[in-house]
Amino acid sequence: MTYQQRIDRGRPGCFLFLVDQSWSMHEPIGGSDIPKAQVLSETTNDVLYAVLIECTKNVREDPRHYFDVGVIGYGGPDGVAPLVGDGKSQGLVPSSSLPSYARVVTREKLAADENGRYRLVSRRTMVWLDPVWQGSTPMCAALRQARQLLKGWVSAHRDSFPPIVLHITDGISTDGDPRRAAAQLRKLGTADGNVLLFNLHLSAQNQETVYFPTTPPSHSDENSRLLFEMSSELPMSLVEEAGYEKQILPGARGFVYNADVPELIDFMRIGTATTGRVRAG
């Protein structure tokens, strides 16, 4: 049985986000007026913050090292580069060190009070990523860098749940066919299963969404078929742990096409559902 391993400090999990920062990410998402890059950076920050909360076991201790986390940006000013960490971290940062790479910000958000009424409240949170859009879409190079990064990780963590790669893009690779690089990335693995590569395509228009399909999309969009082929099958254990077993069929790929904000949030939730597997230690 694969994809069963629980997570503790001796057997940490791993999340790697591949984030498209190409020029087209300045376009608004789903017909709104918010740039895709902004939605993506805010959602990724929220996910990293949620991981940090999951790793907090004591109000007087640092967060625990239950996960190694990386974010690779591609496009952007530096081509392909880690966005969280420093030279020493080599692209993957232990969850215990995540706070040192963030800045604290105060944001206003709608929140329900104890009577269920929504009010605008200020809350402090943490930011690791800022919205960036620049250059082309070197997807193959990003996938190769992810493989390079995870090759060392899987050999050092044979007993761990395998790494989960969450790739978010809005476009088409500009440096070749990414299927080979994706297949090589998925070939890596631990004793508990191969690396899981999930892909999400952000939409600029209100187009029909392809949501965790079990078969290749029927329409003729070559890019959608290509991303489907690049995507790992979703282990049902993850789907159940995220609470999506009624929406997602067994055999579904970790793939969403023409996603808007709700689908992006679903994608992140399912992709990081292993936070529910943490066992202290």
Place this chain on the structure above:
Amino acid sequence: MGFDVEVMGLAKSPAEPSEDAAAFDLGRGRIALSDGASRALGSREWARCLVQTFVAEPPSELTDATVRAWAAAAGREWTASLEIPDDAPPYVRDAAARGSFATLLGIVVDPAPPGANSVWWRAVAVGDTCLFALRDEMVVEAFPLDSADQFGSVPDLVPTSGPEWENSLTELRTTRGSCGPGDVLLLMTDALAKWALGRAPHGGDVWRFLSRVVPDELENTVCALWARGELEQDDVTLVRCRAAVTA
């Protein structure tokens, strides 16, 4: 009629105290066992708070509304005990606001009239901490789960935050039964319970073993089962209550 109670078990890792907690008050016939959810903040303290509160003052009735109100009051006590430093970073405050989670198995034994040779007990459970009522070393009741395949990775849990429970689908289960002299109630956290239920179809020796095992022997057996991969490496706690005629 009274009970002799023994608590034994071990933590999944020598570096980490067990997040299971047990408490009992034989004079008042109250026994409780809880398994703190490892992923949450202060879950060992929440498990301990739940069992100690149950033994000190259990819910007045084992009904859904009463138990929820009782747990919400215990949750407020846990929250008040947190002592968050003034300079705590935002994720610590948000982790505290989310609160903690733990299973609960609580048993209340009804007072028996003098000379009675049996007593009634009532039990309440949230999650996968289990009770096995044995007579002649055979199971007469398994509660709330009765087969190994019912254990999942996301058991129902009691949250410290009352409103969270109000909005969740967490299921409260209750049962009752009676005990006579020599009968045994075994309370255990999920890993051991799942192992026992998995072994039971292959013969009743597992219940005989758990009825008689001493602490050192349980530790050795659990370590051997861990080494062979036959038992999940999780905290293990066994509470054994043997009914006996009191003088």
